[in-house]
Amino acid sequence: MIGRGLRRLASLVMGPIAGLPRRSISLTCGLLILASFAVVMAAGPVIWPHGPAQIDAPHVLESPSLRHPLGTDAIGRDIAARVIDGTRYAIAVPLAAVLLGIVLGAPVGLLAGVFGGFADLLVRRLFMAVGFIPPLVLALALVAAMGPSLRHVVIAIGVLEAMFFARAMRDEVRAMHASGFIEGAVAMGNTLPRLTLLHLLPNTLAGIAGEIPRRIAWALGTLAVMGFLGIGTAAGSTEWGAMVREGVELMYAGQWWPSIFPGLALLLLGFGLQLLAAGISDLTGRRPVALGGPMGGARGGAAH
């Protein structure tokens, strides 16, 4: 009796997971990579024998060994422990920035999409203009202008994400206009707030779901460039970009591990996010925005 119940529960949970590799390999690989990073972030600091700031003085700049699998840095700190510590930045900052982007961008995009007309045109043209400034350059310039702090890093990346989400949601809503979805909802007696919050917000978010991992990957890359340049994150931080910068001079001298391992962590996490995004696009049958998908261009549909 209990055994049958358990088996049913197991098949309920495992069924979709077991079927996943058949439906999309990229989605499965992406989820696996992301899950391992989540495990490393949660369990790593507890399990790992070394701390990120702990100095192993007799083993300075040691190449990867059994004692220190990723080697040690110039003052004898364990690289693996520091990479594990850095997962906090790599996961929290991009997530916070993308959330901020959705919170700021969604209302603008929804309203522009619902009302259309001059306000929509103005918003679209504004975003088109901003799109000519390389996004990385604008994010860096914003942090340089606001002053270095992790909060400013999140705000700068979040503002650029907001512009993306506003644009993408606006295009989604316009597409719904064309499909008669909004007309139908209004005819059913939905008021404007109800229509926007209950029908448009979930549907547009579902429509751009495949873009969210891609945006997180962009935020991660931008954060890393800031760390690599030394804008925004404090010196000695375990943010991966900052760790890469710290090891550059050593790398030219032949000690490559302090720089390359945090860099590879960045690459792997970014790759996992890209695979996840590609997998979602496969399943939903939608092309990414950057490739001229149905949501119009990276700089806003009709302008092209």
Next chain:
Amino acid sequence: MDRSLQTYLRLLGLAVFLWLVIVAISFLLIKLGSTAPLVLLGGPNPTPEFEARLIADYGLNQPAVVQFIRYAVRTLTGEFGRSWFTGEQVAVELFARLPATLELLLYAVLLGGLIGVPTGIAAAFSRGSAQDRATRAGGLFGEAMPAFLLALLLLLVFFRWLDMAPAPAGRISIVLTPPPTITGSYFIDSVLIKDSIAARSALAQLFLPVTTLALLIAATLALSVRAAVLTQLQTAHFAYARAQGISRDLLTGIALRGAGPAIWTAANRQFAALLGTTAVVEYVFAWGGVGQYGLDAMVKADMAAVQGFVLLMAAIALLVHALARVIRRVARLRFTRA
């Protein structure tokens, strides 16, 4: 009024509006933070004369609206202010460094296109094959690759381990004098004055930065080209053409002609982002172009230089966008007539 003239006037109006927004963003950069504009523009300890000149030039004791108008007019005349770090005119410094960036970009775009476009086409035509899956995985891998990491990996292998590339220290060996400026490209200029040592050195310095940037371009491009061609392969007119049993070359031609505009637009859309990536690559290789200058300025919070850099990047992207649209228009007219 003539219809095409009307179209051009409307586009001109749009360009003016877009430029005003870009200038406004650049202006806001010194207004946004809690740091006073005088500190951002003048550095940590400016001389009293420099401070007085900043206040006069930017109208810092006047209302923000007046400041903005002054700023917009000044940038229009190519006056981007002075860097507090070097004490030089930002516009002069930027334009002196522009050829270095353009040289890098030109070779990287050419090489990236040569790798990315055929790879994308081949992948689309063999959809689902091992080659296609490898292209897709490679493309996503390239998208995930931080530019500075790829640059460092290539330096580690080709400079440190194999000793096949020179140190990341600019456009030409430091023991050589750069060739006189003819085109602005060290390599072409060295060839033109028949200085084979300088030419070889310039080429060696170009090797890794161009490879880095070209690989990143190729990854993105391969994905867009693959998607654009795949869309064409699924159209009804392509299915009809295939059913007619015409040759493979002709079929390829049909698919490419249809995918052309989509590829062109996708490449054009990624251009602004490419300028950001180029800056990072320049920074790692100490390339001495505008990108390295801009990023250095950001690190020092040298905001006059940052503003100038932002404006220059946007101007280049805007110009390339306009050019791409003209080219597409001409191409379309030619195709419809043919």
